[in-house]
Amino acid sequence: MRDGARGTAIAGTHPVAQAVTALFVPGNRPERFEKAVAAGADLVIIDLEDAVPIVDKTRALDAVVVALRGGDSIPVRAMVRINAMGSTSFDREVAALVALSADPGNGLVGVMVPKAEHAGELAALAQRLPAEVPIVPLAETALGLRNCFELASVASVSRLAFGAIDFVLDIDAGDGDRYLDYARSHLVVASRAANVAAPLDSPSPEIRNASLVLESARLARHFGFGGKLCIHPAQLAGVAAAFTPSEESIRWARAVVDAGVDGAASLEGRMVDPPVVERANRILKRAEVLRKQA
Template sequence: MRLRSLLFVPGDRPERFDKALASGADAVILDLEDSVAPANKPRARENVHEYVQRRAGETNLLIRINPLSSPEFEDDLAALNGLHPFAIMLPKAEGAASVWKLAGSLASEIPILPIATETPSAIFEIGSYREVSTSLCGLTWGAEDLPAAMGAATARRTDGRYTPPYELARSLTLFGAHAAAVPAIETVYPDFHDLSGLRAYVGRARRDGFSGMMAIHPSQVETINHAFTPDASEIAWAEKVAAAFAAKPHAGVIQLDGRMLDMPHLKLALRILEISGR
């Protein structure tokens, strides 16, 4: 399953669940954590349990639970009983140990999507996710909880780009995902009214090697999907490169349209063809 866009919807707003599924997002994250006030969490669990159970045939529903250290965690586990969502999103994950703990607490095997950068300790564990890669469906990061934990005023410059500490967290997540051979999922763009800013943001994400992005509003889905879908010119280039290497199977380097191409170019071409379904 492709994960270009993953749309959050609060677990205490069941009237939005069907709308989220109809948004065109590749996956919908039913949230039990930050978007749900403590008083509403019991009802949110009931809503999510009922909806996921009713939509048993759907493959694009994730559930974001509360952190392992949270007093809400055990109640979240109880709400998961009998459910088989596409994946569980784990906030405030701290490397392979967190994945092992969650996987060991689940009644059945369900893929896990850790949020890898929400505590200072988590930064030093990102490389360990390759040890549990078979339990993952991807790796993502967040730019809100970490600065709050560190007492930082903000994670962003005045132009919206990340300051160096949080750019590092983003980069480490990207490297950690690729080291584990799982999709790297970019974090949210909070201003859902700013579609031009979103286009620039998601363009940088794809340029840098992310394969998908989380969204907080349905209006963001189309832009995200478009950015992570190869266009006709990219596909044509990839087909041309793949064909050229296929014609010379023993060549490590070929010349094409006046350029010298080697194995990294072939890998990129094959990745584009895989993403585009070719």
Template sequence: MTLLTALYVPGNRPDRFGKAVGAGADMVILDLEDSVPRADKTSARAAVVRWLESRHPTDRDPVFQIRINPGDAADLEAVADLPPTVELRLPKATQPDDMDAIRGRAVTALLENALGVENAFAIARHPAVTRVALGESDLASELGSDSDAVLDFARLRLVFAARAAGIEAPMMSVYPRIQDAEGLLRDTVHGLTLGMVGRTAVHPTQLAIIREAHRPSTDELSWAESVQIAMATDGVRTLPDGSMVDPAMIGRAEQILVRHRAIPPEDS
């Protein structure tokens, strides 16, 4: 399933859980890690589990993820009885073995250091892993650089690893400058050109901008639909403008159409 937006909400703020769902993100990430002070870890864990257990699922629910603390057995024990549809987000994954303790639950592996990026394909192939993502702030801190070249290298490594492993393209990391709407739009479009799809957010106001960045242009949509029609019609291998069409184009055309369908109708 292609997701375009994900929204983090601190696990020690249960008053925001319902608001996060109402914001309309495709995924809501209930965080037990970085956004929760050490003193609040136990109460946050209990609040997240209690809230998820008390909900009545609907067909409009987002995907729910819990970002656990790496190596925390108490977190894994606490979420063990939640519905299997609740996914886990595992920070600081560096090797496939990091996922072995997780059973019967989809995992997004967060790669936040050089070793994790180097092992991206092996991690992406782990049976529990359905998505991979970068933790760009931690990675930049370890490498001593947040230059475009450094981050783009890591982003591309994840794109290739995910596709080679047969899982969804990675979503982009959080854009931390909440007030910089133009920067968020520009950076998200750039990520799309690298093969990434979707983005996580830390504030609801970022969601509409992320969706807008993924909206195909009229020309892109027209081209994708023309390719699809041409490839489905026996003997027809040209577009209305006379350009040739071959099977290699269908993948790009399908990705454009997937993005178009993933944008809610009310945003169209």
């Protein structure tokens, strides 16, 4: 079970839980940190894992700590994706982020854990971090997907995220979104059951093809994801557009709400009942929230 007070606070109101666009930037490219922030993503994730060669891990960690500490400049505000539990750099990275989090005004907004599989390990990590630093586990293996409800139930977890490329490798599946339907649905259902924010979908491998990025993001939205990871600033606009209610859906939602239906009725040739009214209210609320974030 989640810790009610702490879990609700992290899941419902923290910027990490509300992010729609989450942009990765390599941890060994500190000159790109400020550019990533300026790109306009809801959340910047500085990556110490896949984007950083093994020989650069220590240097990248040092650069991340300097950027998030700020020193003589304004601290970069970002989540950090550390390396997987059990890796040679995991303990060093966690210790550095724990020390950083004790500095007043630091820019650490969360920790992303790749290849998360065991709730007990996440809980142990949470005990080392301040309560206000949320954790986002990446489901990237069959075992991680199997245990995603337990992962989401750890009190410091604000939401889950999906790592499709590693997951496909782990289960030896074919290339293409249709082979990931079960995984996506399972992740969304587990998140809802654990009462955390809707998960972040895996990034599209397309960078320059805006229509494919938009299509991939729309797929994620229709599955029930709350946002999408991005690997390039060029993807941000398409992802944001896919998760923003269209003018047509907003018009429909307003018509449903304004109709004041109590029970079941017909509106524009379609049945309207309490679940439909609630869906309309959610569309209007989502549109308002995204408008304020823009």
